[in-house]
Amino acid sequence: MALVGLFWITEESVHLGAEPVGPTSGVRLTEDGVQGLGNAPDPSWSWDEVRRVEIRDVKVRSVARRRVALTLGALYAAVTGDADEPPSCTLRVETADRTAELSFYASAVGGIYSPAEFALSRTLLDRIAGGGARVGDLLAWRREQADDTTPPPEEREALLRMWAGGQGY
Template identity: 50%
Template structure:
């Protein structure tokens, strides 16, 4: 698996946030649709049923402030022993039946995203829902990638730019 933007990409699924373990909640995207995971969820929708996927409560900071926040968090964790779980954010899946809110843990180390990566992630979510981007591209990229190391920020942003690019319909 590898993290790109708000996404945790495995060989067969893309998670919004980190892949949940055990009964933790999360959202999985697959070629078949969108699934809310975890206690109290377990709902699946086909892509044609999903009107919108939004994220809220995501920590976003410019690079310098992100570095300062991560440094402070690391020191606080070392001193207090708290901080085992990554921060959570809200994923809102809207269908004709209304919205469903799911909590997901951040996939990025430190839990704070840069503004460019965050905006590209939101754009990619919108394009996946309306069919202008193909989830298969993300899965193919992961299958073709050696190892589990996460790409650096510049590579992540370049990947998302490629995945949100307008396609020539001809």
Template identity: 40%
Template sequence: MVGLFWIAEGDVYVGAKPVGLAPGVRLTPEGILALGDRQTGMWPWEDVHALAIDDVPVRSLKRNVGVAVDLVLTVGLGGGDEAPTMTVRLTDAEGAETELTAYTAAAIGYSQKEYDLSRELLSRLTEGAGSLLTTLTAMSDWGRRHEGGSPRAGEREALLREWAAGAG
């Protein structure tokens, strides 16, 4: 996991990699792929004018206390174990918006810095084919080299900055 992205076997997802029929969003060189039993579709990059993300849990002291209380109540009362979701919003050239759902990958939320850098990176992906292919290739290559783990915060932030700048 790097920022809001889950990179596995060279595949890049916004949020957690979906399992089974769970909702998810995969970024491919061809376009954005909606996954899950309640959302399907493929949006070619040339049709995507803007890409944003909402409802992202960002860490704060207040949020950490709230998550801890929710965890105690959920586990203690035998509640559900479903992760929080976020909304990926695509806007086409005509201004029409499509909202997709993805599970978050960070149990207690993302740092503000990783959230901001991830948003910058998502924006970069809509700048054109050169930026898109360079960025997704760098992310995929990193994922293939670093299977099975998430780097520390400083390295994650450095990777996000590098990818957003277009360096590979």
């Protein structure tokens, strides 16, 4: 698995935020559409049905503010022994017939994303929903990686720019 912006990318699937384990909620993106996970029955829509997607409730901080927040969170957990669960985020999916909200857990350390990665992730998701980018490009990139490590920030942003710009991998 590799994290690039809001996307959790494995060789087989792409998720928004963390890949859900067990009954936890999540969002999977496929070539065919978007699927809510952990909600019985799991809702799904084809990309042709989706008119608009919107990501909400995501923590976005500058690099400096992110470091401070992570340090304070680590100190709090060390002193109290109480670690927080990752923050929950929301994907709002609009179709001609209805609007639905799907929950997913943030996958970034501390649940905090940089402004650039968040903005590029939103742009990429909009392009996927509009047919200008493909989930298959993210999967193809992951399959060509030698290991499961997440790329450094500069490489993640470059990948997001490439995919959001409509350039395949």
